[in-house]
Amino acid sequence: MGVTAFGYLGIGVSDMERWREFATTGVLGLEETEVAEDGTVYLRMDEYHHRFALHPTGENDLVYMGFEVPGEQAFEEMAQKLRKAGVAVTPGTEEEKANRKVVDLIKFKDPSGIPLEIYHGALQLWERPFKPARNIAGFKTKADDGTQMGLGHTVLFIKDMKATEAFWRDILGMKTSDYIDLDFALPGLGTATFFHCNPRHHTVAFVEMNVPRFLQHFMLELNEFDDVGHTYYKCQDEGVPMSMNLGKHTNDHMLSFYLVSPSGFDIEYGYGGRLIDDSKWTVQKHIAPSVWGHRPVQSAGAPA
Numbered sequence: 001m002g003v004t005a006f007g008y009l010g011i012g013v014s015d016m017e018r019w020r021e022f023a024t025t026g027v028l029g030l031e032e033t034e035v036a037e038d039g040t041v042y043l044r045m046d047e048y049h050h051r052f053a054l055h056p057t058g059e060n061d062l063v064y065m066g067f068e069v070p071g072e073q074a075f076e077e078m079a080q081k082l083r084k085a086g087v088a089v090t091p092g093t094e095e096e097k098a099n100r101k102v103v104d105l106i107k108f109k110d111p112s113g114i115p116l117e118i119y120h121g122a123l124q125l126w127e128r129p130f131k132p133a134r135n136i137a138g139f140k141t142k143a144d145d146g147t148q149m150g151l152g153h154t155v156l157f158i159k160d161m162k163a164t165e166a167f168w169r170d171i172l173g174m175k176t177s178d179y180i181d182l183d184f185a186l187p188g189l190g191t192a193t194f195f196h197c198n199p200r201h202h203t204v205a206f207v208e209m210n211v212p213r214f215l216q217h218f219m220l221e222l223n224e225f226d227d228v229g230h231t232y233y234k235c236q237d238e239g240v241p242m243s244m245n246l247g248k249h250t251n252d253h254m255l256s257f258y259l260v261s262p263s264g265f266d267i268e269y270g271y272g273g274r275l276i277d278d279s280k281w282t283v284q285k286h287i288a289p290s291v292w293g294h295r296p297v298q299s300a301g302a303p304a
Contacts, residue, residue, distance in 0.1 A: 001077055002173015003067035005150035006203045007122060008100065009052050009218060010066070011263065012059030016041065018262040019054050024133035027231065027240055027259065028220065028267070031131050036099070045139040045220070046130050049101040049123040051151040060263035061213040064107070066100065066117045067172070067197075068150065075120040079106050085171050092117070111163040114156060114214050136227040139220055143275060149200040155216040161193065161208040168195055168204065177202045177276060178251050178284040194251060199275040201252035217258065217266035225255060225271040232257050232269075247293025250286040258294070 013019050016039065023030045023043055033042040033050050042050035055063060069075050082089050092105035103121025110116060132138055143149055158164045168174045174195040182189035189209070194202040200221075207216060222228050228246075235242055241260035248255050256270025 001074065001081065003069055003078070003118060003197050005068040005148045005198055006065065006153065007048070007068040007119065007150055008050060008066040009062060009151065009154070010055060010064040011052065011215075012055045012057035012061060012063045013263055014056075014058040014060055015262050016054060016056050022240075022262050023052070023054070027134075027235065028269070029132045029134035029136045029227075029231075031133055033125075040099070044125070044130055045151065046141045047124050047126050048141075049125055051141075053099075061265070062115070062154075062215045064115045064117050065154070066102075066105070066119055068122065068148070069118060069120050071120050072104070075104060075106075075118065078118050082106070082108055082171060087171065092119075110158075110167050111160055112156075112158040112214070114158070134231075136222065136231075137224040138222075140223055140273075143199040147199055149198045150203065152219040152221055153200065153202050153204060154218040155192070155205045155207065156214050157209045157211045157216055158206045158214075159208065159210065161190075161206060164206050164208075165193055168206075173197065174203065175278065176283050177281075178286065180251060180286045180289055182207070182289065184287040196276055199277070201254075201274045201276055213265065215265045217268050219254070219256070219268035219270060221254070221273050222269070222271045228255065228257070228269055228271045235259055242297040244294045245297055247295070248291040249294070250288055250291050251284070253291075256294075 024032055030043040030045055033044045035041050039056040041054040043052040044050050087108050090107045101123035102119040105117050105119040107117050174197045177194040177196045180192045182192055192205050192207050194205040196202050243260050243266050244258040246257045253274040254270040255272050256268045258266045258268050261267050
């Protein structure tokens with residue numbers, strides 16, 4: 001019993017107009033679904049009403065992460081499991097459920113204070129097919145067999161790796177994918193731990209570091225590699241800040257580059273991520289994050 005997909009991400013931003021252009025026609029190609037009365041901008045990448053909600057609240061960091069379960073029974077079981085583990089669980093209000101476009105949700109925090117939500121019954125817009133804001137072939141949110149994999153993945157800064165691993169594994173039900181010993185390439189960063197909850201190689205990864213934000217990066221996986229390549233050179237031609245150039249990761253085999261969001265954290269834009277079959281998977285360890293590439297880009301930077 002556990003969560004099954006990373007369904008949505010709420011981000012507090014300080015420069016909404018810059019984000020709206022960046023996330024849609026400017027770079028990412030997401031579709032703007034609607035703008036709420038409070039100024040929240042909803043962005044979609046598939047049949048779901050939204051995968052991202054940009055809130056004009058100024059944190060320049062995640063303000064919540066939403067994880068999906070299949071239905072009401074699984075939802076109630078997860079709520080009970082959290083409470084039995086001593087986690088403070090708050091039911092979502094009617095307003096919050098309406099804003100998230102879900103049937104029901106609960107709210108809680110992990111050991112580092114990361115605000116998390118579990119929900120079921122997300123709004124689908126099959127009558128309004130997803131239309132990328134740029135000329136791209138869309139995003140990979142399902143496995144080839146139709147298994148829901150969610151919006152992508154995220155790498156988070158946390159305070160206590162041991163407590164974090166236990167919480168996400170034993171309570172949220174995620175499984176360890178692998179580890180990367182970052183000290184070999186970037187001394188002082190320690191070991192990153194990667195977790196999955198569906199065939200996507202990882203849904204979350206953690207780096208133990210005392211920094212004033214949770215979000216290191218989130219990843220969007222494209223359906224076609226050409227869209228990654230075109231966007232890579234578009235960013236270079238138009239001066240969009242990048243933090244790492246094109247490369248291939250050791251663990252998930254993603255072909256990707258990293259750009260800097262208007263809030264200062266990174267976004268990985270990639271293709272070809274490895275899928276995990278739990279019946280055949282063996283947990284691995286790596287001593288380098290990339291097979292090739294992913295070299296730092298000196299011009300990286302954006303106002304936080």
